[in-house]
Amino acid sequence: MRACKQCSFISPDDVCPRCGSATSKEWQGYLVVIDHEKSDIAKKMSITSNGKYALRVR
Ligand SMILES: [Zn+2]
Structure with missing residues (x-):
């Protein structure tokens, strides 16, 4: 899997x-x-839709 x-x-x-x-x-x-x-974390990360998100992307 890849992350944006x-x-x-x-x-x-x-x-x-x-x-x-x-x-x-x-x-x-x-x-x-x-x-x-x-989700407070979603707000902090500016996530506006449900799904899986990487915590750190290089
Ligand atoms: Zn993206």
């Missing part, structure tokens, strides 16, 4: 399906957002 360099969204694609930015294989840890409206 821009929004950290995790997907198997070379280009992020969420924002269209390049993705990277170099990432660590992930966060599963089930209800982004109620």
Whole structure:
């Protein structure tokens, strides 16, 4: 799996399906957002949709 360099969204694609930015294989840890409206972490990371997000992308 790969993570987006821009929004950290995790997907198997070379280009992020969420924002269209390049993705990277170099990432660590992930966060599963089930209800982004109620998640403080999602707010801090500017996550506006549910899904899996990498905590750190290089
Ligand atoms: Zn993205």
